[in-house]
Amino acid sequence: MVKSVLIVPIIVWPGCRDGYVAPKESLFACVAWILLLTWLWRHMADGDLGAGWRRLRRRPVALPLAAYVLTSVASLGLGSVEYVPLRACVLGAASLVFLFILLERLEDNEALAGWIAGAYLLAMTIAAGIVLWQDRHPDAAALEGMRASLTGARPDWRFGLVGTAGNPNFAASGFIIALPLALMGGVLAVRRRWVFVIVSLVVAAALLATFSTAGMAGAALAVVALGFWLRRARVPYTRVLPAALGLLAVVAFYLAPNPANARGESYLSAAMRSPLWKHGYQPRLFIWRTSAFMIVEHPICGVGYGGYFPEHQKYQGLHYRLRGTPHELPRVGLVDYAHSVPIQRAAETGLLGLVALTWVVLVVGRRWAATWRADEIKRVSGGRAGTRRPLDTRPEVTTRCNAGNASGRYSRTRFFSFRDYFLEGGSSWLRAGAGCGLLAAGVQALPDSPFYTLVGRMGMLVCAALVLYEPERAPRRFAPQAWSFGLRAALLLVWIAAGIVGTYRLAYPILAERAAARLDYAAAVRYARQEPFFRYGYAGVLAARGQWARARGELQYAYRLLPDAEFAAAWERASLAMGDTGGAIAARRAMLAVNPCYGPWYLPLAELLEASGDLSGAGEARRLAHRFTLPSP
Structure with missing residues (x-):
């Protein structure tokens, strides 16, 4: 089961x-x-x-x-x-x-x-x-x-x-x-x-x-x-x-x-x-x-x-x-x-x-x-469903299990053993660590500041690692073998390394939010590379410096991450600033891919197509603009 x-x-x-x-x-x-x-x-x-x-x-x-x-x-x-x-x-x-x-x-x-x-x-x-x-x-x-x-x-x-x-x-x-x-x-x-x-x-x-x-x-x-x-x-x-x-x-x-x-x-x-x-x-x-x-x-x-x-x-x-x-x-x-x-x-x-x-x-x-x-x-029938099964005290079963525990064959790792942690004793420092982790998670109910968020996430990481992992103790009359100490030490080192790396990784969104709050979008993009809105802000910084080519690249990447009309509109402005009519047409078509039934967006496309010499395309754009424009109330 x-x-x-x-x-x-x-x-x-x-x-x-x-x-x-x-x-x-x-x-x-x-x-x-x-x-x-x-x-x-x-x-x-x-x-x-x-x-x-x-x-x-x-x-x-x-x-x-x-x-x-x-x-x-x-x-x-x-x-x-x-x-x-x-x-x-x-x-x-x-x-x-x-x-x-x-x-x-x-x-x-x-x-x-x-x-x-x-x-x-x-x-x-x-x-x-x-x-x-x-x-x-x-x-x-x-x-x-x-x-x-x-x-x-x-x-x-x-x-x-x-x-x-x-x-x-x-x-x-x-x-x-x-x-x-x-x-x-x-x-x-x-x-x-x-x-x-x-x-x-x-x-x-x-x-x-x-x-x-x-x-x-x-x-x-x-x-x-x-x-x-x-x-x-x-x-x-x-x-x-x-x-x-x-x-x-x-x-x-x-x-x-x-x-x-x-x-x-x-x-x-x-x-x-x-x-x-x-x-x-x-x-x-x-x-x-x-x-x-x-x-x-x-x-x-x-x-x-x-x-x-x-x-x-x-x-x-x-x-x-x-x-x-x-x-x-x-x-x-x-x-x-x-x-x-x-x-x-x-x-x-x-x-x-x-x-x-x-x-x-x-x-x-x-x-x-x-x-x-x-x-x-x-x-x-009077039984207690869901409780732990009673120990089988038959001699042959006891002997076999004791021998298996001594050799490590029946040693196992239990997960979600909350009863041992919180109700029936166990290691006091484990209970304290898990309790502090849960408490830190509850702190997130306070105002949404980066400090509380970071503490809460780190606490959940510590809580999950402590509560989900518990080596089951061998019977006291059998001393653990030498390989058991090495295995436990190796697992402990792996857990510590994963905790350090995981905590550092968990801090990335917080660092990105702090960088964006002080308008340092370059740092925000470094911490959150796949967040389109940070790239949108970074493109604005590049545009203010006159680096239109890099700004357009950031906007195109942000649009690939999240096809949003606002990103496409900024992409069009960057292309026009560079004098690239073809790029502006591509950006306008990207806007229409988000919502092809919004009539006012077709008129700028018609003007761009006329400037590029595509009169038939401009006429089709004007026809669609008339078709998808809502009548005035």
């Missing part, structure tokens, strides 16, 4: 394939590769590396997961941006390593994993129900606010329910962060019904709060701290109080004034005031339809693993071109926050990838249903 039910929320985490490498992907890659080294060294020490793969092959979900991996790899060569395949290989492989090790090693407490997965499904259902209610009760008066957010500097997607339930990007990563805390809170509750309620509400809150996942971690930390204190102090009602007060902390988190809000509003008040709360269904349907164009044109292998966002901007323009109607939103390319992960998988890996993902979900769902039934049978 394995915790295969945990695969679904992890495998759909699309952060490993998005536009640039965010800190959470670096954290995830570091932890995953540490686990891979642990797994490999353990089997190499046992002298039978093939046995691990053979056992893995017998897992029920191994075959569909392998199909999922193969379809993702098959689509890698079709990515449209040059840096996507390398990033997808590194981080995608890290996520798959994590999945395989979950299949190989997480064998205890299957019932608890089943309840966790059920709670996740319930939370998704709650969020989806809110979105459906939102679609049935739109507020037409909020349409102007929606248009203003789309045509402004940045869309308002911080508190939009459509941006969370319709787009599980941040919801899935929030679930990954909240899962350890939810498990620890569930261990405190002991009874599975409380686990179900706690995790459902915590995950639902994370789903509806998009960018507040760190704040949710800080709120859920109250459950752990309170339960730990109650358990140590032997206070009565230790099952009910942590659950009730932990949920109260989550509710208070959303109702309390938000220090980062200029008005001092709570998260809930700001959400209710957001136009996306009242009017968000049109962008979601828009994104789903344009994604369908991607699937129709690339039905088998898709547009490439990691190529969804770079390609999606182009198909938004195709959507309006096929409709043949004028469109009044010139920056339609920024409507990118209302897609769904299954549709993204179908667009990236084609129908083959969608079939593989469906296969994995069905197998995992069957395992979850079996876990549910087994837990119910044990509960009715």
